Amino acid sequence: MNHPKRLTGSALPFIYTVIAFTTLLFLLLHPPAQAQEQAGLSVGDVMPDVAITDILHHSTNSARLSDFKEKLVLLDFWATWCGSCKATLPKLDSLQREFDGQVQVLLVNTWSTGDTEEKITAYFDKWRRADGSRFALATTVQDTVLHALFPHQLIPHIAWLDGAGKVVAITGAEEVTPARVRQVLATGTLPGKMKKDLDLGRPLYTDTSLPVEQLRHFSILLQGRLEGIPSGTRLRQRDGQVNGLTLTNTSLLSMYQLVQRALLPARGAKGLVVEVRDSALLFSHKYPLGEEAWSRQHYYSYDLVVPAGREAALFDYLLRDLNENTGFHAGLEKRKQECLVLVRKGKADRLRTAGGKPENSLFRKEGGRLVNSPLSGLVTRLNSASGPALPVLDETGYTGPVDLALPADPQDLPALRRELQRYGLDLKQVRREVEVLVLRDQAPAP
Secondary structure (H helix, E strand, C coil): CCCCCCEECCCCCCCCEEECCCCEEEECCCCCCCCCCCCCCCCCCECCCCEECCEECCCCCCEEHHHHCCCEEEEEECCCCCHHHHHHHHHHHHHHHHCCCCEEEEEECEHHHCCCHHHHHHHHHHCCCCCCCCCCCEEECCECHHHHHCCCCEECEEEEECCCCEEEEEECHHHCCHHHHHHHHHHCCCCCCECCCCCCCCCCCCCCCCCHHHCCCEEEEEECCCCCCCCEEEEEEECCEEEEEEEEEEEHHHHHHHHHHHHCHHHCCCCEEEECCCHHHCCHHHCCCCHHHHHHHHEEEEEEECCCCCHHHHHHHHHHHHHHHCCEEEEEEEEEEEEEEEEECCCCCCCECCCCCCEECCCCCCCEEEEEECCHHHHHHHCCCCCCCCCEEECCCCCCCEEEEECCCCCCHHHHHHHHHCCCEEEEEEEEEEEEEEEEECCCCC
16 A cells, blocks of 8 residues: 655745746645544543654663653654754754753654655754754654554644643644743643644545535635644646645745746746835734744635646636735736846857756755756756845856856855856846836725
8 A cells, every 4th residue: 555755844845846837946746645544642642651663863772651751742753855844853952952851852753754764864964953963853763653643644743742641732843832842841731732634635624525526616715824734835636637736824925926936937036026015914024023923814825726727827826816815916017127147258168068967956055066957957046045136137048958066155246257157157237127026015996
């Protein structure tokens, strides 16, 4: 029996693959999550004192729940391919150190993830604290016991157990904060914190009575954070064909950025212009009450199913629904902007590939390269959020595959230009009329 990988909950972060019709590089086509047959433990149940085996990064390679008696135990179900799990590691590591002797974090990597001890060891060799030291977190390998006690579809999936082994809460990663840990340690309760493991393979908030195979069109837009559902983006499929899009617990700004990247793929992260009166409605860091309070009010979730043959219009549907229902409006306009134009210098062709297996590693922090790949890969990298401040336009006219390397910090424009000049390229600052997506407040109705 084949078991699909669990869906992850990251703010655009799934495992990315190229979607040809949008040229977006950050969406993953996940197989639909399947329902679990076993109910498992719920809040208020007491976990049996089972043997937990094959533990890495712990004083022993096996343990029982009773070994952690009188401690708050956090069982974090995770996988090496889960972007949201990776983002949660520093938080869990910090909690483990802050509440040393009171809290025991145990990462649970189950058999269904497809991970091996070798993969997990390599993972923790690569991902470390900011100072380079290792995370002080124990993890199981190919667990089956805890998986059966806490069945789930979405990860991160975190079970909270008090010192007596009672299940206090089952949450996602967002709920794991120092304040909530203190609350559980002080009161033994975490009211209302039960993760909702919706089947994201179905349209949001529909049940099995909906004949999905007959569904021609469906869309829903919800405002406010949905508890127990991860932040994320995924495409829907039917019979191997894309037929929809799901965005959960996502900011409106991220949704409009998604539209911009679909409509203006060559502009990368630099094709959206925001001109609104109250920017705190879009940017959480400008909200005076903090990110958590902001997300409760200003996260949105959206689900869309379109008729067969209309998959290329997914983002047109999304833009229409956002413009009609959010108080904002975005449209394409021509604007004069300062830009960096990528041009060729000289007649010698120093870009032509020597052949070999295609490679694009330009997004590596330590610098990367293009091998036997189109020059558009360089432009995409330079137009990312970590590229130069100004948008980059390709006016080289070069169409063949190229070989080139990029310095570690493409925001260092003098160093970037020196590197590009080795290949007969340069960047020149000019003012150009370019197409952008402009986001404004919705005009009042006449």
